[in-house]
Amino acid sequence: MADFLMLSLVPLVVAVTISLTCALLGNFLVLRRQSLIGDAISHVALPGIVASFLITGTLAASAMMIGAGVAALVTVAMIELIKHLGRVESSAAMGVVFTAIFALGVLMLEWNDASGVHLDVEHALYGNLESLIWFEGVHWSSLFDPKALADLPPQLARVAWVGLMVLTFVVVAWRPLVVGSFDSAFAASIQARPVLTDLLLVIMVAITAIAAFDAVGSIIVIAMFICPAAAARLMTNHLGKQVAWSQVFALISAVLGYVLAGYGPGWIGFEASLSAAGMIASLTGLILLLACLFGPHRRRDGGQPASA
Amino acid sequence: MDVWLRALTFSAGYNTSLVTLGAMLLGASAGMIGSFILLRKRSLVSDAISHATLPGLMLAFIVMAALFDNGRWLPGLMIGAGLSAAFGLWGVQNISERTRLGEDAAIGAVLSTLFGLGVVLITAIQAMNTGGQAGLTDYLVGSTAGMLSGEAQLIGVCALVLLIAIFMLRRQFLLVCFDAEYATTNGIPVQRIDTLMLMLLLAVTVIGLKVTGLILIVALTIIPPVTGRFWTDRPLQMVAIAAICGVLAGYLGVTLSSVRTGLPTGPLIVLSTFALFALSLLISPRRGIIAMLVAHYRFKTRVHLRQGLLAMARREAIYDTLTLRVLRRHDFIRRDHVPTPAGLAAARDAEHEEQLWSLYRSLYPDEAAHLDHLGLEPISDCLPPDMMMLLELRLHSPLRSAS
Incomplete structure (x- = not known):
């Protein structure tokens, strides 16, 4: 059991927190048909981090976050610029920008051979959830021991703060968010400031993606922004219930995914563990698949499917 | 290398x-x-x-x-x-x-x-x-x-x-x-x-x-x-x-x-x-940023030129620096902002054009809306000769003031 505390508790909590946070924001992204913003932003986090490493020479968390944040800002600005100045369709503009910036990141990484410093493309994609070890977590009593708690991996506190911030944002901005998601013209007419809300939503997505990137890699972030919310959308017509469903789905896939990746191979006789981030992403996809097949509101008209 | x-x-x-x-x-x-x-x-x-x-x-x-x-x-x-x-x-x-x-x-x-x-x-x-x-x-x-x-x-x-x-x-x-x-x-x-x-x-x-x-x-x-x-x-x-x-x-x-x-x-x-x-x-001639900026600048100077000439025809003072610069470049005004003979002639032409355009717009509002011109081009380039003749006649006939 001490093993669990030391090796698994922190990754599990981090995975759950990230999943819940992403799924919460994902509800609005899916409704607004902006799902791929999360995809674009998590791709450009890598170049930002590489650039900040090349400039500052450290892998300090703050420098990395700032680098990734700047990269995200540059990306969003470039997408808008190309969309409006070049009159390019928005998904194509997005494709142009994020692939180019990602390519730049990979090039910078290989050119400077920074791969030696635990910074590589694979890490960026799958994250290192398993490496979040709590060395002082030797016994349950450690949970109440301030000295042991101080040794918790810093990623835990970071994702917790981000989760709290996103939760506050959604609660405070609930009405403008909802109105803007369904009818932005109406939102503008009642002074709900859809543009400001949009911008804040994108900023929240960026912050979440960047905080999560460090802890769990980008793949889980993209999956969690989209799949739980999309599955929840097929379960109900009520937005409040949809958010609740998405949280349940996120929780199930995070916990089950982590357990399956860590202990699943052992059950069938292999002494190895699989990528937890990948497993969580796969499971949430499985949930979406089930929702697509059996969700009560899966049809376009939103009603109950015909009995046929 | x-x-x-x-x-x-x-x-x-x-x-x-x-x-x-x-x-x-x-x-x-x-x-x-x-x-x-x-x-x-x-x-x-x-x-x-x-x-x-x-x-x-x-x-x-x-x-x-x-x-x-x-x-x-x-x-x-x-x-x-x-x-x-x-x-x-x-x-x-x-x-x-x-x-x-x-x-x-x-x-x-x-x-x-x-x-x-x-x-x-x-x-x-x-x-x-x-x-x-x-x-x-x-x-x-x-x-x-x-x-x-x-x-x-x-x-x-x-x-x-x-x-x-x-x-x-x-x-x-x-x-x-x-x-x-x-x-x-x-x-x-x-x-x-x-x-x-x-x-x-x-x-x-x-x-x-x-x-x-x-x-x-x-x-x-x-x-x-x-x-x-x-x-x-x-x-x-x-x-x-x-x-x-x-x-x-x-x-x-x-x-x-x-x-x-x-x-x-x-x-x-x-x-x-x-x-x-x-x-x-950047450089695409049709949709590039530079082409767009150039087109925008050209359009702006044309508007300023026309407005400056109209103001000259009405003997109004001009204060806008861009207008003054454009007029000066065409030698329509002197350095001290006094119109040159060429400028006065151009101003008369511009005013005449403007009168023709506004007459056309009042006579044929639907056609004018469909023409998709901003009234900056010479009107004789946009309309057929018979229509031009009609407009000129209406403009100079006493009928117009009566109606």
Whole structure:
């Protein structure tokens, strides 16, 4: 059991927190048909981090976050610029920008051979959830021991703060968010400031993606922004219930995914563990698949499917 | 520099030349098929396809490693990648057609979950401890450094076949992109052509895996078509320009990567095509930023010139500095802002023009609205002579003041 505390508790909590946070924001992204913003932003986090490493020479968390944040800002600005100045369709503009910036990141990484410093493309994609070890977590009593708690991996506190911030944002901005998601013209007419809300939503997505990137890699972030919310959308017509469903789905896939990746191979006789981030992403996809097949509101008209 | 020159002139060795040719053919076919996908407004579908190849790649590796002890046989890996990409494509199609979710959500969901599954399989392979797994992560960002000549030939030949197929089907593709209903009435099986288009996209993606890697192949199918769009409004020309752009990108990318050992090919190809895109965004004569700025400046000076002349005709003082500068440039005013004789004549002309325009607008408001002119052009260029005569007569006849 001490093993669990030391090796698994922190990754599990981090995975759950990230999943819940992403799924919460994902509800609005899916409704607004902006799902791929999360995809674009998590791709450009890598170049930002590489650039900040090349400039500052450290892998300090703050420098990395700032680098990734700047990269995200540059990306969003470039997408808008190309969309409006070049009159390019928005998904194509997005494709142009994020692939180019990602390519730049990979090039910078290989050119400077920074791969030696635990910074590589694979890490960026799958994250290192398993490496979040709590060395002082030797016994349950450690949970109440301030000295042991101080040794918790810093990623835990970071994702917790981000989760709290996103939760506050959604609660405070609930009405403008909802109105803007369904009818932005109406939102503008009642002074709900859809543009400001949009911008804040994108900023929240960026912050979440960047905080999560460090802890769990980008793949889980993209999956969690989209799949739980999309599955929840097929379960109900009520937005409040949809958010609740998405949280349940996120929780199930995070916990089950982590357990399956860590202990699943052992059950069938292999002494190895699989990528937890990948497993969580796969499971949430499985949930979406089930929702697509059996969700009560899966049809376009939103009603109950015909009995046929 | 020397190395680069040799690579540029195809004299850096048989293998490099072969890889360069392969990448150029790949760029051409990616640019062409990408153009149709862009016209269909489904650019990011290729993102889903390319990420969805990962689990297939890894499964193919596992199967081949178990059966033949060598999991890195390229054709086998390609078949695996193609199968799982087809599964992903089927998923995107079904989710966006049969459920209420948008295509963006379908793309994102398929992309992330299949990629996640692929990552799980990668860790499984690492745990299996079979040989030859070192090169597997090359498929993420591409690597042509260790490419065998057989592999390069395979890629080149496949790309060539695709290129020919796309070329033969271009007219059907265009018809489906622009007017699916008309295509149906012409007896073209729209659904099948659409599927064929996506299958060709899939094939390009699978072939490109080894060259640019699965994350960056998307760029080759999106950026060249967008670049082509800047230079022309004719769809087939756009396809051709996209193909040329793809060829250039492949050529530049592969040759640049031979400058230093260990430089990744994929990112260099993508950055080359992005450079072409950025250049087009700036200097394209039709939709480029510079052309737009110049057009805007010209329009502004014309408006200021006309307003300045009208003000002169009405003997009003002019304060606006730009107006003064424009008038001065045309020598319509002196340095002390006193009108020159030429300026006074131009002012009279301008006022006359303006009176004709406003008379025309009051007489024929509907036609004037449809003319789509801003009243800055000489009116005799926009209207037929008989109409001009009528307007002149009305303008000078006493009837006008009476009515």
